[in-house]
Amino acid sequence: MxxxxxxxxxxxxxxxxxxxxxxxxxxxxxxxxxxxxxxxxxxxxxxxxxxxxxxxxxxxxxxxxxxxxxxxxxxxxxxxxxxxxxxxxxxxxxxxxxxxxxxxxxxxxxxxxxxxQAGEDAPPEETPRPVATPVPVLVPAPPAPAAGPPRRIAAQALALFDTRGQAVLALLLAVIAFLLAVEVALQIYVLTSA
Structure with missing residues (x-):
């Protein structure tokens, strides 16, 4: 507490x-x-x-x-x-x-x-724990993750930028660079096939 x-x-x-x-x-x-x-x-x-x-x-x-x-x-x-x-x-x-x-x-x-914060006043006391015989427990498999990147990865990617606007700007620049690369590849293909 x-x-x-x-x-x-x-x-x-x-x-x-x-x-x-x-x-x-x-x-x-x-x-x-x-x-x-x-x-x-x-x-x-x-x-x-x-x-x-x-x-x-x-x-x-x-x-x-x-x-x-x-x-x-x-x-x-x-x-x-x-x-x-x-x-x-x-x-x-x-x-x-x-x-x-x-x-x-x-x-x-x-x-x-x-x-x-909890535990700041005094160090926790160590109490001996009784030894118990382990009991096997069947745990169902976790559900399959949803399509797309996990939220933690997205949060880490946003953490690289000071503001969300900077992250959006970086994404737009990456998309523009990709489109330019595709256009250059198409131009090279047109020139070599002609």
């Missing part, structure tokens, strides 16, 4: 270890914006300045936007916050499971919260 806490209840050292672990994840290494966003909000919260975390301060202090940034006309911070939440979920579903603290940015806010 995880326990939702704030910066006072979770040690700053544990939060920073988790922040460093998140920033080492491939998703954050690919996106300097998201890394800067996460670092900024976590460090501001740990410094006791969480009340001042707003779209304007994130844009100007973390994302390098001009002082003339207007959050009511520019949704970029909200968009980045949505991306940040998705990437944090991705990190904590994989390599982030071993981190001491889960960093959350609740929907509708930019101020982070921290949760101790």
């Amino acid at each position: 995880t326990e939702q806490t704030n910066a006072e209840a979770v040690s700053a050292e544990a939060v920073r270890r988790s922040l460093d672990g998140c920033l080492r994840a491939p998703a954050f290494r690919r996106s300097q914006k998201l890394a800067a966003f996460l670092s900024y909000v976590v460090e501001e919260e740990l410094a006791g300045r969480g009340e001042g975390i707003k779209a304007y301060t994130i844009a100007t202090q973390a994302l390098g936007r001009a002082d003339s940034f207007d959050p009511s006309n520019d949704p970029s911070v909200r968009v980045e916050a949505g991306r940040l939440r998705r990437v944090l979920d991705e990190v904590y579903s994989d390599e982030g499971r071993q981190l001491p603290v889960r960093i959350l940015v609740p929907v509708g806010a930019y101020r982070p919260t921290f949760e101790l």
